[in-house]
Structures are given as C-alpha cells and as structure tokens.
Amino acid sequence: MWKTSSILAVVVLALGGGAALPETASNVFESSATPTPANELDRIVFAGLSKLEIQPVLCSDATFVRRAYLDVIGTLPTAKEARDFIEDADTENKRVALIDRLLEREQFADYWSMKWGDILRIKAEFPVNLWPNAAQAYHRWVRASLAENKPYDRFVREMLTSSGSNFRVGPVNFYRAVQSRTPEGVASAVALTLMGSRTDSWPEARLSGMAVLFSQIGYKPTSEWKEESVFWDPLHGSTVAGNVAPGRAAITTSTAAGGGEPTVLPANSGPQTAIFPDGARIELPPNRDPREVFADWLITPENPWFTRSIVNRVWAWLLGRGIIHEPDDIREDNPPSNPELLAYLQKEFIAGGYDLKRLYRLILTSSTYQFSSVPRFSDPRAEAGFASYPLRRLEAEVLIDAINQITGTSDLYTSAIPEPYTYIPQDMPAIALADGSITSSFLTLFGRSARATGMESERINNPVPAQWLHMLNSSHIQRKLEQGPRLKALLGSGRRLDELVEELYLTILSRPPTQDELATVAEYVQSASSRRDAAFDIAWALINNTEFLYRH
Amino acid sequence: MSANPISGNGTSISRREAMRRGLCGAAGLMLTDRLACGAPAAAAEPDKALDKAPANVKAKSVIQIFLWGGMSHNDTWDPKPDSGREYMGDFGQVIPTNVDGIQLGALFPELAKQADKYSLIRSMTHGINGHETAAYLMQTGHAPGERLAYPSVGAVFALFKSPDYQGLIPPYVVLTKPAGRFSEEGFLGPKFKPFATGGDPNAPRFEVEGVVARGITDQRQKARRQLLDKMDVMGAAMAASPQMTAAKEAKEAAYELILGAGKDVFDLSKEKPELRDRYGRHTFGQDCLVARRLVETGVPYVTINYPGGWDTHKNHFQTMRRQAPQLDQGLAMLLQDLSDHGLLESTLVWCCGEFGRGPKVDWQPPWNGGRNHYGKVFTVLVAGGGFKGGRVVGSSDAKAEEVQDRPVYPVDLIGSIYRLAGIDANARLPHPMGMEAHVLPAPSEGAKSAGLLTEIM
Known part of the structure; x- marks a missing residue:
C-alpha cells in the first residue's frame, strides 16, 4: 500500500448515457419516476442538462432518507426513522416534509x-x-x-x-x-x-x-x-x-x-x-x-462578492461541488458552470432577507437534489451540470458518530493541551465538538480539517489504506462491534434470521435488504462455524460497505 | 492510534482527481494541515535537498531502541568501579569485552561478546533533566520551547525515504506503543505519524493493530472479505465512479497487509524457535526480532520503545537486575543476527534514553537507593549503518559526573545519523504554513555542537 502505484486510476465512465443497471441495484438506489422540475432552480438545471442531452434519474426513497439525514443534520437515520419514511405512502409530499422536519432538528x-x-x-x-x-x-x-x-x-x-x-x-x-x-x-x-x-x-x-x-x-x-x-x-x-x-x-x-x-x-x-x-x-x-x-x-444586495460567495458555498456543501468550483476560489478566470443558476440563487437569497434556512430549503426540496448518484453519463460536462448527486466519503465526525449510533458506544475526545474547556461530556457526538484541538486519532486519520487556513480543502475525505485497516481490522472498531450495547442487544434479541438481517440493514444502510442480499447472508450464516460470529461478520460487512461509508 | 495514515505516492487517486487538486493533491493526500495549493509549503522540498546529500548512503535502515525514563550510565556502559559503593551501589563489578580496553558493567555479559560491533559514546550531554524536554531534544535534535513542534528522527526518515521506499509496511514503525507526542510527526502532519503495532510479539499471536485482529483467524478474515465483496452492491453498481475506484484501490492495499505479504513480516512463527529463544522469550527480545524482519523488508525506520521504563528513582537495583538482562540479551542478539544476515552494514542501530541517571546513588528516603535524572553526561550505544564498532567516543570523569573530553551534543549524534543515511541536515522541512524549518538547527541558532562523530564514521 505504501508503494508507488504504477497505475493511476483512469476515469472510465463505461456506461453510456442512460444505460440500464442490473435490476437489483436500480431498485435499491433509483426511483422509476421521471424527474420533473419542482421549482425555478430545477428549470435552470434541467435546461442545462437537456442541452447536453442528459436525462437525469431520481434516487429511491431509501437513498433519499439517508442522504437527507446525512446532509442536513450530519446524522444517520435510525432504523425506525428510515423505515417510517420508506413506508410512508404519501409519495407526493414526504420528501419535502422530511426536509422541513430535519431543518428544525437540534443537530x-x-x-x-x-x-x-x-x-x-x-x-x-x-x-x-x-x-x-x-x-x-x-x-x-x-x-x-x-x-x-x-x-x-x-x-x-x-x-x-x-x-x-x-x-x-x-x-x-x-x-x-x-x-x-x-x-x-x-x-x-x-x-x-x-x-x-x-x-x-x-x-x-x-x-x-x-x-x-x-x-x-x-x-x-x-x-x-x-x-x-x-x-x-x-x-x-x-x-x-x-x-x-x-x-x-x-x-x-x-x-x-x-x-x-x-x-x-x-x-x-x-x-x-x-x-x-x-x-x-x-x-x-x-x-x-x-x-x-x-x-x-x-453587505449590500448590490455587492456580488457577498451573496455570490455564500450561495455558492451552500450549494457546494449540499451538492458536493460549487457552481463556481472550488467554492473558495472565486476569481474572474474561474467562471460559474451555470451563471443563470448562480444569479437565481443570489436573487432568491436577497429576496428572502438573507435567510439561510430558506436557501437550504430551496436547494434541498429541488428535484436536482434528488438525482441518483449512479454514474451513467459519459459527457465530462455532466458533473459540472449537476446531472448526478456526487459520491463523497462521510466526514470523519459524521462517520464515527454513525458507528457509535449503530453500536451504542462513544469515543473519547481530548486536547493535547488539557485544561478547563477541553474536557467535554463523554456522550457528545463528534459533530458537536466546538474546538478543532479537541480530537481523537480516528478523527485525524479520517481527515478532519486542521482548521489552520480556513480553506475547504483542509478537510480531506479521500480514502487511504490506513483508514481501511482501521475500519476492517482495528481493535477500536472491533470492540465497538463486539461489545457495543445497542448492537449486542439487537444481535441477542432472538429474532428470526431474516428479521435480524432486515433490522441490521435498516440500522446501518437505512434500507431493507433485497432478496439476493438475504440469500447471501443466509448462505454465510450456514457456512460459518458459529451464528454469533456470523452475525458480527454481517454487521462488520455492512459498516465496511461503501454504501455505508459514502454519501450517495 | 491504530494505523498509519500514510498514503502511497499516487495510489488511491484518480487522474482526474489528481488534476483537479492540482499541484498539491497527490503529495498531500492525508496531510490535513498542509497549506493550500499555491502556497509555498513545497512538498517537493526534500527531493531537492536530496540532490545535495552525500551520494554514499550507508545506513539504509535505522533501528532506534529508546530507553524511556533514562537508563543509568555508570551501572551499565560507563562503569566506574573505583568510585565506590557511594556511586556504584550493588553494581561495582565490571567485565571485559571482546575488545581490549573496553569494559562494561557486569549486567551485560552478552553485549560484552559483541563489543566489536558497536561503539559507545560516553560523553553524550545536553544538561536537561526533565523527561519531556530531554526526550524531545533527543528525538528531534531541536531545543524544546521553540515556536514549532519538530518531527522526530523517524518522521524525518519517513519524509525523506518515502519517495524511494516501495514496501507495503509504513516507513516509520514503532514497536509496540508510541512514546507520546515526542516520537511523532510534529508539524509534518498525520501522514508522518509512526505506525504503532500494538500487541505483544512475545504472545502466541502478535496482534498488530489493523493487521492481525484479536480472535479472528485468517480463515474467517478470508470468508469475511468474500462476504464483503458480495454485499457491496453499491461498489458494483457504481464501479465506474472514480470515488469507488479510489476506495477499492485503498481497500486492496489494506488487504495486502491483512491477508497478503504484509502480515507475514509480523509473523514470528516463520522464524526457527531456537532463534526466537536466543533473542529471549520476552517482549523486548521478540521486538528486536520483529525489528530485524522489518529492516529485512526495507522499512527505513523502526523504533523500539523499551517495554518497561528506566525511571528508577526507587527500587533502582531491583529494576536493573530484572530489566538489564533482557536488554542485554535482545540487543546483543539483534547485533549478532543483523550481522549474520549481512544487514549490519546497512542498518544503523542506536540505543539510549533521554538522559542518564545520577551517578551518585541517592540513599536518602524516599529513594532508599535510587538514581535521579541526569542530563549532564550519559552513554549512547551506536552500531552499524556506517558506524565503526569496537570504539569508545569521549569520556566522562572519574565519577561519571561530567564530560571529561569530546562532548557529544544531540545535534552531533542525530546529525551523524542523518549523514550516514544521506539526509541533508540543512534541508528545509515542508512546514504547512511555509514557515522556515530545517532538519536540524543551524549553529547560528545557538544549538551547541562539537562536530559530527567522524571518528567512528
């Protein structure tokens, strides 16, 4: 892993525009509904995409509930929250209603x-x-x-x-x-x-x-x-x-x-x-x-420096990429990929009285925010046109909070210079840490921002082998899986295997398993020497799944 | 800390990502506190410096044995039998070595047989008596209390040796526990943190953090990996995504350590039991054997943090009787075994604590025959990697209280190690904020120096 790789990953978008996915995957991640513009923002984005002859695809309900929780409150939905949303029959309104609820959450x-x-x-x-x-x-x-x-x-x-x-x-x-x-x-x-x-x-x-x-x-x-x-x-x-x-x-x-x-x-x-x-x-x-x-x-409505920067930054935070990209590199020779979209957001933001939550809501309730993350467009302009929701690894803090929520455990965060105000309650989630000096080796390893320069790029979400070693095989994660009270209670609850597996999937991936997945798991349990070990292994495989580790 | 956040050079990053991130992307994958693109924190700085370094690199790898707490010098490698019981306590006896004129304390019969392989610096000095400050100085070469937190020697090796190092194992390994913040990365950032193995190599199974998990057999690891592959629906559905490609490459590299060649390096069952016996069936002895195996695969820097402390204010003589024989056995065998494998010429070994201990025994309560901190003079053992054996550098006075001749300061010792490894001590270190920082302080910065150890190089 520390050797120089002779092969840099070459971007190969093997799928042509709109190629069909295997059925299971498309059921899991995508919705069959045809996307239509929900607001003016969408009309501008859709117009840009139709110029590229791109027909976007919407994400599934299960994908949406997870995405919305992680993006709006940096917190994984519980199994119940995920199930309630997926089973909610009000398909017309439930996504907007969820966004409204999340915007009011403490987190x-x-x-x-x-x-x-x-x-x-x-x-x-x-x-x-x-x-x-x-x-x-x-x-x-x-x-x-x-x-x-x-x-x-x-x-x-x-x-x-x-x-x-x-x-x-x-x-x-x-x-x-x-x-x-x-x-x-x-x-x-x-x-x-x-x-x-x-x-x-x-x-x-x-x-x-x-x-x-x-x-x-x-x-x-x-x-x-x-x-x-x-x-x-x-x-x-x-x-x-x-x-x-x-x-x-x-x-x-x-x-x-x-x-x-x-x-x-x-x-x-x-x-x-x-x-x-x-x-x-x-x-x-x-x-x-x-x-x-x-x-x-x-701070005037006429000054473009002011509103352009904030609406572009909020857009980049939610959609993984600025309309001007990077969002902290605005300059004359770095034009917006969609000037009309940027101008529209600025206008709306000013009209709304600089109301940040209103801006969040405008973006989060758009159809654009609901696009599938499955890469299917070979046109290199698709990314800057926001044709797909971009995959991003969870931030260090969000990741450890999710693991702790699943297992019912907590982590210790300390400062190298301990003094009053660096001691914090044990059950405090990492997203609530005030001070960048209060940290843990997990947060450092997973690229938490050093907060030295204020650049967006200080937070590093690229995967490196040492992170995988930690997730796959460290005593830190192993202890949480084997001894965490919440997971232990779930695994020891005496449920039927298929019920147990469904609960694990909803807890960790925020969706129920497919028939294929149930079969894979059942086969593994049969071949394993102990059912207890097998159950841990399934939980282990779920938290090491890219579907868990990434926003999608 | 379970794992070293080093990324490969150019691994785990797609071409597009590399271009998007521009100049600083590939080099700064995990350097979370680096400065932004376009700032002068040139990651390429060390490469330029290497051009100026001596071409003749003798020390390809380094094994540092750090005796935290500070080992007594007059009880061990600088005995003063004539100074009497007031000074020598229970250990007045000395033994000859296989080099004429060199004597050791009687606690080191095995090292006495290897004296031709190492040299003893008996005039090491810095005068600092606090653990943290002295340890920082002995592990970085920089005076404590400067405005920057400098990286340890191991992290500097990781920085300069990474470009050419091709191994699976991280370039800076610590057996088995990190020594605290002074053995670590300093301002170089988390990419240069040592990989601390955890576990115990003397246990039936050496559980290396992140590599060998407790209670999970290789068979179960393999079964789990297959299960994970089958369950990774998204990885399959989105295989075309550069993010998924990067994740997959990083995961495969991790599995090279967990199930591939990487873990074998830590598997001491691959050694003959007789050899393991000769190293000593204790943690330190087996640490030494692991260190040899690591060096054999090319790891540039291995630190053994001595398992157990040498801070013997109390119970000094009992602790020394228990601990010194293990140090003697493991270190002597390491030198012998490196030599048997033809590795001693290319492997530099250095062993010392952050300071020595008071040469005069403190018989007063509460110490009741203890030794306290002593930075004025103490002894360092160096071997291999271009250092000559069978020599003594400098000397202390008759009671081992003062440097008698040829003082050796931390920059002299560490500078000599860098010289033998081909690292330019004047090279600039990449500070994340572009601040001026060098491998070692220049004489103009007031660091005391009496010259490199040319007499044994």
Whole structure:
C-alpha cells in the first residue's frame, strides 16, 4: 500500500448515457419516476442538462432518507426513522416534509457549526491559538446564530464589527483566528471566508488597498490568563513601545507593561485611503471604525462578492461541488458552470432577507437534489451540470458518530493541551465538538480539517489504506462491534434470521435488504462455524460497505 | 492510534482527481494541515535537498531502541568501579569485552561478546533533566520551547525515504506503543505519524493493530472479505465512479497487509524457535526480532520503545537486575543476527534514553537507593549503518559526573545519523504554513555542537 502505484486510476465512465443497471441495484438506489422540475432552480438545471442531452434519474426513497439525514443534520437515520419514511405512502409530499422536519432538528446547528468551524478556524491551539475558552465562545456564538437562523447579513456584520473580550464576545474571535494578524493577513482571511476568494490570485494593489480597512484593529491582553480584547484602535495604542508586537499580544504579559496612553502617534496618522476590492476608493473617516466601513460596503444586495460567495458555498456543501468550483476560489478566470443558476440563487437569497434556512430549503426540496448518484453519463460536462448527486466519503465526525449510533458506544475526545474547556461530556457526538484541538486519532486519520487556513480543502475525505485497516481490522472498531450495547442487544434479541438481517440493514444502510442480499447472508450464516460470529461478520460487512461509508 | 495514515505516492487517486487538486493533491493526500495549493509549503522540498546529500548512503535502515525514563550510565556502559559503593551501589563489578580496553558493567555479559560491533559514546550531554524536554531534544535534535513542534528522527526518515521506499509496511514503525507526542510527526502532519503495532510479539499471536485482529483467524478474515465483496452492491453498481475506484484501490492495499505479504513480516512463527529463544522469550527480545524482519523488508525506520521504563528513582537495583538482562540479551542478539544476515552494514542501530541517571546513588528516603535524572553526561550505544564498532567516543570523569573530553551534543549524534543515511541536515522541512524549518538547527541558532562523530564514521 505504501508503494508507488504504477497505475493511476483512469476515469472510465463505461456506461453510456442512460444505460440500464442490473435490476437489483436500480431498485435499491433509483426511483422509476421521471424527474420533473419542482421549482425555478430545477428549470435552470434541467435546461442545462437537456442541452447536453442528459436525462437525469431520481434516487429511491431509501437513498433519499439517508442522504437527507446525512446532509442536513450530519446524522444517520435510525432504523425506525428510515423505515417510517420508506413506508410512508404519501409519495407526493414526504420528501419535502422530511426536509422541513430535519431543518428544525437540534443537530442542524451542531452539524453546520462544524462546517462553519472549519472555515472560521475554530481551534484552540497551534497554529491559530484562539485558546480553549475563546474557541468555545466563538463556537457557541456560531451555533446559536445557526440555531436561531440569524439572517446571514447580521451574522457577517457581527463578525466583522464586534469588539470586546475573546471569552465573552464570540464573534471577535474572527479577527483572532488568523495566523497573520497583519492588515494584509486579516484582509486575506476576510476575502477567503466571506468573499470566497483567495487573495494570492489578486493583483497586489487590491489586497493592500483592502488591508487599510483592517489596519486599526487592536488586540490587548487583560489580567485574566489568555483573555484578549479586540477593539477599534485608531491610534495604535496596543502597539506602542512596552506593549507587544502589532497584532500579537503576549497574553501572559501584564497590561501594566508600558501602559497608559500612546505618546507618539504613528507616522501614518494622516488621512488614509482604502480601496475596496471593486476598485472604489474611500478616505477613512476619522470618527468611524473602518471595519464598519468595510461591512457597509460588503453587505449590500448590490455587492456580488457577498451573496455570490455564500450561495455558492451552500450549494457546494449540499451538492458536493460549487457552481463556481472550488467554492473558495472565486476569481474572474474561474467562471460559474451555470451563471443563470448562480444569479437565481443570489436573487432568491436577497429576496428572502438573507435567510439561510430558506436557501437550504430551496436547494434541498429541488428535484436536482434528488438525482441518483449512479454514474451513467459519459459527457465530462455532466458533473459540472449537476446531472448526478456526487459520491463523497462521510466526514470523519459524521462517520464515527454513525458507528457509535449503530453500536451504542462513544469515543473519547481530548486536547493535547488539557485544561478547563477541553474536557467535554463523554456522550457528545463528534459533530458537536466546538474546538478543532479537541480530537481523537480516528478523527485525524479520517481527515478532519486542521482548521489552520480556513480553506475547504483542509478537510480531506479521500480514502487511504490506513483508514481501511482501521475500519476492517482495528481493535477500536472491533470492540465497538463486539461489545457495543445497542448492537449486542439487537444481535441477542432472538429474532428470526431474516428479521435480524432486515433490522441490521435498516440500522446501518437505512434500507431493507433485497432478496439476493438475504440469500447471501443466509448462505454465510450456514457456512460459518458459529451464528454469533456470523452475525458480527454481517454487521462488520455492512459498516465496511461503501454504501455505508459514502454519501450517495 | 491504530494505523498509519500514510498514503502511497499516487495510489488511491484518480487522474482526474489528481488534476483537479492540482499541484498539491497527490503529495498531500492525508496531510490535513498542509497549506493550500499555491502556497509555498513545497512538498517537493526534500527531493531537492536530496540532490545535495552525500551520494554514499550507508545506513539504509535505522533501528532506534529508546530507553524511556533514562537508563543509568555508570551501572551499565560507563562503569566506574573505583568510585565506590557511594556511586556504584550493588553494581561495582565490571567485565571485559571482546575488545581490549573496553569494559562494561557486569549486567551485560552478552553485549560484552559483541563489543566489536558497536561503539559507545560516553560523553553524550545536553544538561536537561526533565523527561519531556530531554526526550524531545533527543528525538528531534531541536531545543524544546521553540515556536514549532519538530518531527522526530523517524518522521524525518519517513519524509525523506518515502519517495524511494516501495514496501507495503509504513516507513516509520514503532514497536509496540508510541512514546507520546515526542516520537511523532510534529508539524509534518498525520501522514508522518509512526505506525504503532500494538500487541505483544512475545504472545502466541502478535496482534498488530489493523493487521492481525484479536480472535479472528485468517480463515474467517478470508470468508469475511468474500462476504464483503458480495454485499457491496453499491461498489458494483457504481464501479465506474472514480470515488469507488479510489476506495477499492485503498481497500486492496489494506488487504495486502491483512491477508497478503504484509502480515507475514509480523509473523514470528516463520522464524526457527531456537532463534526466537536466543533473542529471549520476552517482549523486548521478540521486538528486536520483529525489528530485524522489518529492516529485512526495507522499512527505513523502526523504533523500539523499551517495554518497561528506566525511571528508577526507587527500587533502582531491583529494576536493573530484572530489566538489564533482557536488554542485554535482545540487543546483543539483534547485533549478532543483523550481522549474520549481512544487514549490519546497512542498518544503523542506536540505543539510549533521554538522559542518564545520577551517578551518585541517592540513599536518602524516599529513594532508599535510587538514581535521579541526569542530563549532564550519559552513554549512547551506536552500531552499524556506517558506524565503526569496537570504539569508545569521549569520556566522562572519574565519577561519571561530567564530560571529561569530546562532548557529544544531540545535534552531533542525530546529525551523524542523518549523514550516514544521506539526509541533508540543512534541508528545509515542508512546514504547512511555509514557515522556515530545517532538519536540524543551524549553529547560528545557538544549538551547541562539537562536530559530527567522524571518528567512528
């Protein structure tokens, strides 16, 4: 496995457009209903697909229930939830109704705080050094905002303009969660996070012009260990001699050191001119925090940087690929694959008052979101046209939570630097972890984001052999399968084999087994030396099934 | 941690995926904390550095035996019989070796027969008396408390040797438990974490984490694999998907370890029972045998974390009587067996703790005849891989309390190991944020040095 492979996997889409699948597979994963546009979004996507002569296929109910749970709340449906949905006879409305229910679940805020945590870099220790208490405060604010469905414009304004203690005012940590607290470093983080753009692709003058707007942020330690205030500091009082280097307060240094009012004004204390990323120039008013000036520029319906980035990012989170791809690489020479679709989402988002859940709902209740994941289109443009739902391995946190839910076990998450605020309840799911420094070897192995840069690509869901070794054969997983109380109760419940197998399939794959699968399992049980071992092996095979490990 | 998250170079990634991810994709599969594409965290940096390294690579593999806790030096490999009971306690007796002029403490009769194969550095020094800080220094070569967390020597080997290493087993293996965060990957990221085997090679079945599962026979493994293949309906239905192809390739590579050639390396039943007896039927002895088998298949770096500690503040003499004979037997046999297999020339062995122990016995309560931490001077054993045998480097004073001549600092020792392995100590390490970091600190950074160990290279 560690040798260099001479064969890179070559993309071979052997199936031509619309080739028929073996019957079992198509019954399991696909619906025979013909997809029709459910809303305007669909009409735009379908129009694009018909140009490519692609006729998309819808996913089955079983696929949908699993997909919706994993995508909306990062949580596997229970056997009962899956069965209830599949058996629900109201085929007209049940998918939309499920989305509406899921959007109101508690775990919605947990799961999406995890996603935001990656791009907002919520992590106590190296390299961003938010510190444990502040990471919790930052996360608490993000989670509460998502739970109350705070309008996105307010969410961003609070992040851009808040002042106060890192322990008490969650959003001030936005300016602390950057590795380089220089005006340019902060401007780069703002551009990446809120404008979806990498400043290394910018002309230099654009970044330096924008950086002026972030040149008056002060960071000041307090007498409490690791506490730091973020504030508007036009006179650079936090950078005078006796204090510490600009932007990097030595938190353990006493505030008394060299304190008092600055005696020397900075050399560049005259009127300063900033340039917004769209080229407009502004002389900074002396009586206003330039962060507010920037927020006023950014957060308007007319500013395409603002809404384009967020609707594209939400789309990419749900459909695995941005309309502009990557979603954090927006630049002039990286055009959207479907400009009309992007414009439509922006328009709807503004019309809805920057309502994030409304945007989620718009996408999740579309027919486009319900497309089958079976690859059947040889046209390379199919992927960027969203002709299929893309396969993606479950994120590390979602995967371990699913395994724990199935088996009735929990994992221990710790920080390498243990202190108060790094100890968490034992049954806390991994998607609810606030702080990227609180982790486990499983999460690391399965590519949880390091939360160092805020790039989407920091989360790595590619399969590597060591992950398979862990899933197939580690004592960690084996112990859960053999000793987990929930699975143990299920296997020891004395059910008939076919009932047991059905329950296992619904618990793990969120669908009942097919006749073929029942036969395969029955044959295995007969040939095995003990029924107990055989039952474990079936559960083991189900959690090692790509159908379990992947969103599909 | 059960498994090493190393990915193959170019395995498990489709061409399209590789192109989509651009420059940093293939090299950074599991490097979760790497910087984004386009940033200067050049993963290719070590390759450039290799061009500058000496072409004559003597040490193809390294076996590091780490004596966590710190082993006494004057009880073992730097005896001072004339310093009296106050210093030598119960172990005043010395024995000759097969090299004239070299004597060892009497606890090491087997190593005494192999003295021509190794050299003893009796003037190792760094002056640090804290376990964590001293261990970090001895395992990375960098002073503790710098702003970066440097990778251990093993992780640096994994970084530089991976491009040419073709084996199934990960390039940096730890027997059997990781030593904590100082033996690990540092800022290189999880891709360079050691593969810690877990299990006990002295047990009837060596259960290597992720490779050999407890209570599951090979027959059942095979049956399960077939069952999994049959049940993988989606894998079959979506075989055309590049994601499924990547998953399948990674899974097949894992099965090469579980059911293929990989697990055989850990299967000590393939060795003659007499040979296993000679290594000693204890965990350390069998660790040494596994290490030889790993090196034989080309694994670049193996660390044996000594099973048991040497932090003998109390019960010092009892612990030494119990533990030292196992170290003596296993290490001596390892040197002999490497030599018998023609591997000693290409395999560098080094053995030490993070420091020595107080040469003067602490007879006061609560120690009642213990030895405390001592970083001022201690002894390191090095062998093979280009190091000469039968030599002594430097010396301590009459009571083994100070360096008497030729101090050897951590950068001198570790720098010599890198030199023999063809790793340029000045090469830049790929820091995920593009920060300036090198394999070893330069003299200008204030690291004390008295020069590489050229006298035994």
